[in-house]
Amino acid sequence: MPTAGxxxxxxxxxxxxxxxxxxxxxxxxxxxxxxxxxxxxxxAPDAEVDLAAARNESGVDEVLSKLxxxxxxxxxxxxxxxxxxxxxxxxxxxxxxxxxxQQPTLHMCFTGNPGTGKTTVALRMADLLHRLGxxxxxxxxxxxxxxxxxxxxxHTAPKTKDVIKRAMGGVLFIDEAYYLxxxxxxxxxxxxxxxxxxxxMEQNRDDLVVILAGYAxxxxxxxxxxxxxxxxxxxxxxxxxxxxxxxxxxxxxMTEELGYSLSGEARDVLHDYLTxxxxxxxxxxxxxxxxxxxxxxxxxxxxxVNGSDSRVNMAALTTIEAADLLAxxxxxxxxxxxxxxxxxxxxAV
Amino acid sequence: MRITQGTFSYLPDFTDEExxxxxxxxxxxxxxxxxxFTDDPHPRNVYWEMWGLxxxxxxxxxxxxxxxxxxxxxxxxxxxRLNAYDAGLGRQTTAFxxxxxxxxxxxxxQVIRGEGSDRRVNYTTLAYATERPAxxxxxxxxxxxxxx
Numbered sequence: 403m404p405t406a407g408x409x410x411x412x413x414x415x416x417x418x419x420x421x422x423x424x425x426x427x428x429x430x431x432x433x434x435x436x437x438x439x440x441x442x443x444x445x446a447p448d449a450e451v452d453l454a455a456a457r458n459e460s461g462v463d464e465v466l467s468k469l470x471x472x473x474x475x476x477x478x479x480x481x482x483x484x485x486x487x488x489x490x491x492x493x494x495x496x497x498x499x500x501x502x503x504q505q506p507t508l509h510m511c512f513t514g515n516p517g518t519g520k521t522t523v524a525l526r527m528a529d530l531l532h533r534l535g536x537x538x539x540x541x542x543x544x545x546x547x548x549x550x551x552x553x554x555x556x557h558t559a560p561k562t563k564d565v566i567k568r569a570m571g572g573v574l575f576i577d578e579a580y581y582l583x584x585x586x587x588x589x590x591x592x593x594x595x596x597x598x599x600x601x602x603m604e605q606n607r608d609d610l611v612v613i614l615a616g617y618a619x620x621x622x623x624x625x626x627x628x629x630x631x632x633x634x635x636x637x638x639x640x641x642x643x644x645x646x647x648x649x650x651x652x653x654x655x656m657t658e659e660l661g662y663s664l665s666g667e668a669r670d671v672l673h674d675y676l677t678x679x680x681x682x683x684x685x686x687x688x689x690x691x692x693x694x695x696x697x698x699x700x701x702x703x704x705x706x707v708n709g710s711d712s713r714v715n716m717a718a719l720t721t722i723e724a725a726d727l728l729a730x731x732x733x734x735x736x737x738x739x740x741x742x743x744x745x746x747x748x749x750a751v
Numbered sequence: 752m753r754i755t756q757g758t759f760s761y762l763p764d765f766t767d768e769e770x771x772x773x774x775x776x777x778x779x780x781x782x783x784x785x786x787x788f789t790d791d792p793h794p795r796n797v798y799w800e801m802w803g804l805x806x807x808x809x810x811x812x813x814x815x816x817x818x819x820x821x822x823x824x825x826x827x828x829x830x831x832r833l834n835a836y837d838a839g840l841g842r843q844t845t846a847f848x849x850x851x852x853x854x855x856x857x858x859x860x861q862v863i864r865g866e867g868s869d870r871r872v873n874y875t876t877l878a879y880a881t882e883r884p885a886x887x888x889x890x891x892x893x894x895x896x897x898x899x
Contacts, residue, residue, distance in 0.1 A: 538811055539810045567806060568809055570814040571813060609811065
């Protein structure tokens with residue numbers, strides 16, 4: 403008795419008896435379909451394209467304006483990023499006319515003092531390059547020496563390659579890159595890692611962007627020992643130190659992000675604090691500001707908890723007063739110095 | 752005889768772009784990929800040799816293709832396949848696995864009928880390639896029958 407299944411011509415997945423060829427089929431070259439002039443078609447040389455429209459479409463303005471509002475100062479950095487964005491946009495339009503230039507090399511080196519925003523900008527860079535269609539994924543892989551360099555012979559190459567594979571389609575950000583090369587130890591595995599990096603930076607230019615970051619003097623030494631690296635990096639961007647006013651704006655942004663506000667008096671004290679802190683050793687720009695804000699938060703909380711009035715309102719909970727900043731060691735030392743100076747003066751008299 | 756194992760085996764061999772598209776699909780689903788190779792084409796040979804470790808935390812197909820090409824270069828005349836593993840709860844198995852390289856000449860299989868008692872027949876599938884020792888099975892100068 404024939405079953406209903408066979409009558410209806412049931413067939414297993416991917417297999418039809420008869421007309422269709424079996425798996426041993428040789429690849430048949432598909433006939434090229436007549437191309438309709440779609441968005442991919444090459445434009446005529448006399449055609450015009452709207453640069454502004456292309457700009458809107460890519461969403462680059464959004465990233466750039468966000469960069470402008472979120473990051474205080476850093477003018478040379480912003481200029482360079484705007485230049486890169488413009489170049490990629492123009493390259494895209496050129497491609498629509500059928501002009502294909504080689505992809506520009508976008509490996510970068512960020513030099514600057516601690517806390518000048520190198521990592522923050524690198525993160526933005528990944529997003530920006532992704533929006534401009536230069537990077538396929540636009541993620542950031544943040545590594546340091548110990549992620550790249552192995553512990554024994556033969557360990558470095560696979561380790562470095564592993565990191566590179568993870569970074570493909572995005573940005574490989576090597577923080578404190580100068581540690582990769584140790585001049586005093588010629589058996590150091592770091593140079594092996596650098597060799598692999600150089601090779602990848604040359605061959606897989608379309609797949610990933612390498613950004614090195616480090617302090618200016620140490621990076622200079624690093625590059626003088628590795629001239630190949632120096633020449634393969636097209637963009638050397640120097641991050642300038644922040645001025646007091648810029649630091650103040652950064653502090654205002656940080657407190658705002660944390661849901662605090664500075665009282666008018668606290669603002670004046672902050673200005674004074676930053677001026678003093680900048681003169682002290684180990685000043686790390688925005689990072690020092692962040693630490694100062696964090697400590698002020700702690701003091702504010704303590705002041706509220708230990709305060710005589712147990713009833714607080716929202717304003718009290720969100721306002722950092724001058725006293726919270728004045729309790730800092732920076733002022734303590736200043737007071738001490740003033741006192742010592744006064745005592746010395748008195749002794750002299 | 753062109754062996755057909757794994758996903759897409761009924762299709763003509765993939766080009767690098769098509770392989771890249773499949774890798775991208777796997778990565779978009781969060782499946783890590785691994786590369787394996789063997790010179791034993793028997794369908795019951797499930798233990799292929801691993802080319803490095805499975806690649807976790809990758810975001811882009813270029814990294815996987817790099818390993819595929821490295822494996823192809825090091826082993827030019829063997830079978831190479833790409834596995835995608837789905838670690839999701841409820842599945843936890845190979846999501847897909849397809850051949851990305853095959854030897855130029857595939858000699859095929861022999862069926863051996865072993866006659867037992869009471870007209871019983873035991874069937875054995877024997878790959879002609881495995882008549883030669885491992886590592887010497889597929890070479891460029893093998894003739895159409897796989898003999899040297």
